[in-house]
Amino acid sequence: MIFGETIVALSSGRLPAGVAVIRISGPDTRFVLETICGTAPPARKAVHRALYSPSKKEVLDRGLVIYFPAPNSFTGEEVAEFQIHGGRAVVEAVMKSLTAIPNVRHAEAGEFTRRAFMNGKLDLVQTEALADLINAETESQRRLAQRNADGAQSRLYTDWRRRLIHARAVIEAEIDFADESDVPGSVADTVWADIADLVDEVDRHIGGFAAAEIIQDGFEVVILGAPNAGKSSLFNALARRDAAIVTNEPGTTRDLLDVTLDIDGVKVVITDTAGLREDAGMVETIGMEKARERSRNADLVLILEDMLNPQTVEVDWLETSCLRVGTKLDLIAAKDLGDVNYDFRISSLTEEGIPDLLEAIGHRAEHSLSLAGDTLPSRLRHVELLEDTLRHLRIGQNDAVAPLEIRAEELRLAADALGRITGAIDVEDLLDVIFSQFCIGK
Known part of the structure; x- marks a missing residue:
């Protein structure tokens, strides 16, 4: 052009x-x-x-x-x-x-x-990957963006679309030329077996979006606990600066505070929250509800407890993976540690135990990424179109009593959804949105 x-x-x-x-x-x-x-x-x-x-x-x-x-x-x-x-x-x-x-x-x-x-x-997928490459802040973000910019994601979708076009061609050949000797007599064994495999492949690929979100948005870790459990002190120690106010007065932190870390090439977002307690004021109660909501959506929750003055926080409502962390280790003699089963004991003042805690967080983040393959859907737009693809594939696959013309049409709709991901079909309305993400000169 x-x-x-x-x-x-x-x-x-x-x-x-x-x-x-x-x-x-x-x-x-x-x-x-x-x-x-x-x-x-x-x-x-x-x-x-x-x-x-x-x-x-x-x-x-x-x-x-x-x-x-x-x-x-x-x-x-x-x-x-x-x-x-x-x-x-x-x-x-x-x-x-x-x-x-x-x-x-x-x-x-x-x-x-x-x-x-x-x-x-x-x-379009390579175009979006270039924007991700420019904005990459961690090694895992760079690797994901580079793979997609090199065309790994596009090649996968193009191959899936090619298989669908071939399947439609075989079905339509059987419909139009059923009397010809060189046309396969049964599409069930050839086409629908491949469609069944394709359904599994697309479904697994969609499942990898959770890992892509962690790579791009960060592995979310929430610090939870009672007032004065040492949440803000740990938050500041991890941030390497006074990002949160620390006082002896309960309820100092009332809103969510975030800091972003790079742990072994993975983006990790740490969130400090309001202390959980009964009989809190209106503003503090709002902060506590925000803390609970963020915890429900987190990848990992650190439940902190002051080992000098243990106050148990009820977390039966929490389904997220948790680590129990005892704080203020520098104020406690070894003989006074007791039998409480903490996953980690730390001191935010001396930083004792914090390297081990960071290592554990890093391992959890890496494990969450290892559950997915190398080629991941990198945009919610991709996932929505992939889900549309999957819906049409399942209709065509499962509706065995429908005429072949109807089932072939479902395969066409699935192929069109895949084509819209890469920009092969009907994407003019997306272009302004996608290219507005770029900086001048790119």
């Missing part, structure tokens, strides 16, 4: 910087190079050039210039990159000169990637 305008943007990070990368894409890219650099450099070779103003009266900067002729470029159009000094004034002067050239304008957010999609260089 040929776009009428040539776009330009700063594609590197915040200024000032040692090097700034300016990217241009569009039909007038070569003309821009000839205007700014005198001549276009050889294809895909970095060449050191002076960059001139369009009037040729002033050298703006000197740097590396790379030219990518269409269609062998990121966007599928003619593309060029200027690697120049990263001073604000330098970049502003070059950008001003570029956009002064007729038919050249500033790019909108995600416009380079959108052109790559429209020109068939990427599908």
Whole structure:
């Protein structure tokens, strides 16, 4: 697809910087190079050039210039990159000169990637994966995004769709050419056996979304306990800063406080909560209800208890995995520990026991990820379309008394749902939403 305008943007990070990368894409890219650099450099070779103003009266900067002729470029159009000094004034002067050239304008957010999609260089899943790769903060996020950007997820969905198209072809051949000797006489043994396998594969794949959510949103750990059980002290120790107020007054924490940790490449979100007790005031009661709600949805709950003054918190309502943690170990002599069965005993002051607790949290987070395969649905949009796919597959598979034409139609609807994930079918209404997530210059 040929776009009428040539776009330009700063594609590197915040200024000032040692090097700034300016990217241009569009039909007038070569003309821009000839205007700014005198001549276009050889294809895909970095060449050191002076960059001139369009009037040729002033050298703006000197740097590396790379030219990518269409269609062998990121966007599928003619593309060029200027690697120049990263001073604000330098970049502003070059950008001003570029956009002064007729038919050249500033790019909108995600416009380079959108052109790559429209020109068939990427599908929607790879496009979303690029956004995830840019935003990745942990190693597990990077690995998931890189696999999907390389096309692992797209290849899986494309293969499933190919199998469905083949199944429909066999069914429709039997319907239309039942009298022909070279058409299979029974689709039950060939098509529906594969559809049954496909139902299992899609169902298992959907189940992996929980792991993808943990990778992207974090393994959620909630600290729960009575007032003054040491929740905020542990929270601050894990955060390595005074993120929560710590006092001897009960009920100091009334709202939810979050801190994000990177434990062995996995994002872990720790939440401090209001202490649970009877006869609390109105505001504290609201905080306690928030604590219970967050705990119900957490991946792990740490139930803290002050070993100097144990106050048991009733958690029969909690179905989440829990660890019992005794606090204030530094104030208790070894002989006074008693027979209480804690999973961990810690001191937030001396940090004794905290490394072991962090290791246990890390192991739990890693285990939750190991339950899923390498290829995971990375968006709720994918899951919703996969569930739609599964629904149509099950209707076609189970409705054995329905005419073959109806069952074949269910397979077509399932294939269409898969096609909408990668952008092969009817996705125009999604494009603005997806590409708005990108930064300028990508």
